[in-house]
Amino acid sequence: MPWRFGSSAYKRMASKDLTPVISNGVPVHISNGTTHENMNPSWRRSFPHICVAIISSFLFGYHMGVVNEPLEYISIDLGFRGNILAEGLVVSICLGGAFIGCMFSGWIADGVGRRRAFQLSAFPMVLGPPISAISTTLGGMLFGRFLVGIGMGLGPPIASLYVAEISPSFVRGTYGSFIQLATCLGIIGALLIGIPVKSVPGWWRVCFWASTLPAILLAVLMQFCAESPLWLYKRGKVEEAEVEFERLLGVNHVKSALADLTRSDRGDASENVKYSDLFYGHHFRVVFIGSMLYAFQQLSGINAVFFFSSTIFRSAGVPPAIANICVGITNLLGSIAAMILMDRLGRKLLLLGSFIGMAFAMIFQASASKFDGKMDAYFSVGGMLMFVLSFALGAGPVPGLLLAEIFPNKIRAKAMAVCMCVHWVVNFCVGLFFLELLDKLGSMYLYTIFSSLCLLAALFVKRNVVETKGKSLQEIEISLLQYE
Helix, strand or coil: CCCCCCCCCCCCCCHHHEEEEEECCEEEEEECCCEECCCCCCCCCCHHHHHHHCHHHHHHHHHHHCCCCCHHHHHHHHCCCCCHHHHHHHHHHHHHHHHHHHHHHHHHHHHHCHHHHHHHHHHHHHHHHHHHHHCCCHHHHHHHHHHHHHHHHHHHHHHHHHHHHHCCHHHHHHHHHHHHHHHHHHHHHHHHHCHHHHCCCCHHHHHHHCCHHHHHHHHHHHHHCCCCHHHHHHCCCHHHHHHHHHHHHCHHHHHHHHHHHHHHCCCCCCCCCCHHHHHCHHHHHHHHHHHHHHHHHHHCCHHHHHHHHHHHHHHCCCCHHHHHHHHHHHHHHHHHHHHHHHHHHCHHHHHHHHHHHHHHHHHHHHHHHHCCCHHHHHHHHHHHHHHHHHHHHHHCCHHHHHHHHHCCCCCHHHHHHHHHHHHHHHHHHHHHHHHHHHHHHCHHHHHHHHHHHHHHHHHHHHHHCCCCCCCCHHHHHHHHHHHC
């Protein structure tokens, strides 16, 4: 019998064998009248499955940062040094691949299940890096980066889906923050492994080879993970959903979990939802909210900060290497804080505080141009680090988790794909026009625009986002029916 994460050491009990009793006025299921569990299922059952799933987020972060330090040496070895267009393509072509991968993520996740979708997302991340590593031409490098981008586009929406669907409600926010935390670790990992590139000829090839191991681990370990019970139920595989609920929540919580699913199922869970159905009728509101959250996330200027931090710090007299380390550590610390606060303060409050903090940080950035010497550097560096910290506390981790929570089960995968496509389009546009706008408008006016967009985002969150802390996905879906 193959080993499986969270497999039971005892025979699975049928739901009818679970007897409800009253404890402090609240029904609690016991097994055979002897075993008593707390109202909340153990987080330990789902934890290994979460750890495997966020490998995809680690890979996402790693490939976002892997060419940051080695780009100059790649251009020398492959013969395109000084070609700004070629250097830009090496950095950004993965965004095009990510957009394509993202477009198909909903179909794949709904068609073959979350586990198989993870494995499919790992495949281009296993194949692409070696192609880039052994390439001797610009074309080979770009082809490898494009393949990696497809995996990057598939991974994030599937990770958000899977983590939200298998997590117990009382730790779903914490587990959702693991996605952003893993992304930060991936970025830092790419920066660290790129350090020897200045002293070791051809080290940039090692940087690409190194990412194949976690991709292989994702594909292999996901074979032993649980499938999403919600996806199984949606496909009419109720008995298999019951088995996976037991693995993830424990035998005493199976009956209540299935009851929640049945209560939220209004008889149309098996309906074949088309992408066009998401843009009108009762689905449009939640898809609009999700798309706007991702649009505001990117219009805040965060990826301009990540992509061009070295340029901004250099203009303030700070060495780029130190700048990248400071940004990475700040992002990591903010992600850890978000992990702690997500299930305590709630999603909406973190989003509000995050966008407001980012707005004030951009005002600091804009004010830097009014000073000379050290004050300019203090305001520029301080404002950027405050901006990254504020982003990591809410605007970074919350949207992916929140949207997977508010989308009904039958549209969740496709709706996530649509919203992530908006993310990639806006991301690409900001990266494409940032330096040109910075040159034509100046830092003060451009950062003021970013600050205004952050305040507009906070207002949007205040008016449209619902709090989901501590609620099951089925409770959230039922509570949103009033808007249909």
